[in-house]
Amino acid sequence: MSNLAQKRILLGITGGIAAYKSIELIRLLTKAGAEVQVVLTDGAKAFVTEMTLQAISGHPVRSTLLDPNAEAGMGHIELAKWADLIVIAPASADFMARYAQGMANDLLSTLCLATEAPVLLAPAMNQAMWRHPATQANAKLLTQRGVLSIGPADGAQACGDIGPGRMSEPNDIFNAVITHFQGSTIELDLTGQHWVITAGPTMEAIDPVRYISNHSSGKMGYALAASAIARGAKVTLISGPVQINAPAGANVIAVKSADDMLAACEQSMSSQADVFIGAAAVADFKMKTATNQKMKKQSDTDEVTLTLVKNPDIIATLAQQKRAKIMVGFAAETQNLIDYAKGKLERKGLDIIIANDVSRADIGFNQDDNQVTVITQDKTWSPDKTTKNALAGQLVECIIEFSLRTSIS
Incomplete structure (x- = not known):
């Protein structure tokens, strides 16, 4: 069961x-x-x-401060x-300013004043707005009052500017929620440790246009990196070409x-x-010799022969060189x-192997779910x-338990 069940x-x-x-x-x-209810501001x-939000969440969306359909018309107290x-995502500069001043002139701001639950902000705004002294003062004041926050991230923005102000990615906010609910049960027990994680596919060139690859999305490796970072580890994430954002705090090496x-490992x-x-x-496998020019179709044949050779076995090589205390x-x-x-566990000299059935359409490559x-x-x-x-958190816990068990024995 996920650690967000019934939250x-x-x-x-x-x-x-x-x-x-x-x-x-x-x-x-x-x-x-988790059970999710959504509150919209007029601007949202x-x-x-x-x-759309009702269909995804499974609950009616709320936006009115005094809802006549809510119990006694006091829906905001009920929700609080x-x-x-x-979780407020995105949290605009306007909302942060009103929240910092204790205003309660719409449903969402009223909820934040009326609740005893923690509040997590994911700021999102133009980079100049984020850098403005007023916004920085509001953010500092809210933090001093115990309001949680994640981000904003740095990068290209919809307006064309580049800088801090992008809302953290949903996956990063999700991991922040998981970490919050783990609360005192999660310790920064990996502080001082260095974890190296590879993720995604590799691309082996045939010529300057074509390559050999696979369907890996990198989601599992990136989730493992986020979970290890959440527990205090320094993480080097060595990633093949993917279309997802790296977790905050990871040292990413693109290959x-x-x-x-x-070589990067x-x-x-x-x-x-x-x-x-x-x-x-x-x-x-990779090409024995990749061509420098694009291979052209031959008019006199319907077949082409590619000469392939084995790629280096990265995990076995690193295990033989004893590059890590625990090899997974x-x-x-x-x-x-x-x-x-089990054969790979023995043959490659690993401590742990995680078996993944990629023939199933509901898990594995390019899916959000997994079973191992x-x-x-x-x-x-x-x-x-x-x-x-969620699985990444369980796997990191498993690796920690293995480390403790083997060190004691």
């Missing part, structure tokens, strides 16, 4: 182009078992529709007592080929790492899952199917 989250959406990202955040929260209605956590990935682990997780889907690998299989995974079997020399564990974000 009640009130999601406030204020006016801003980042409001569309809140749809994905609701989906992540509800899939993890210009960017997202109540019908209902929530275990209030393409298996040779590039191995060895350089990052020149001093022995505490944990290595090989979550990347590394291509088994993934086995992506379509048949004989457990037997093949964790195998060590003396133990096998199969957690329930869940989101990759």
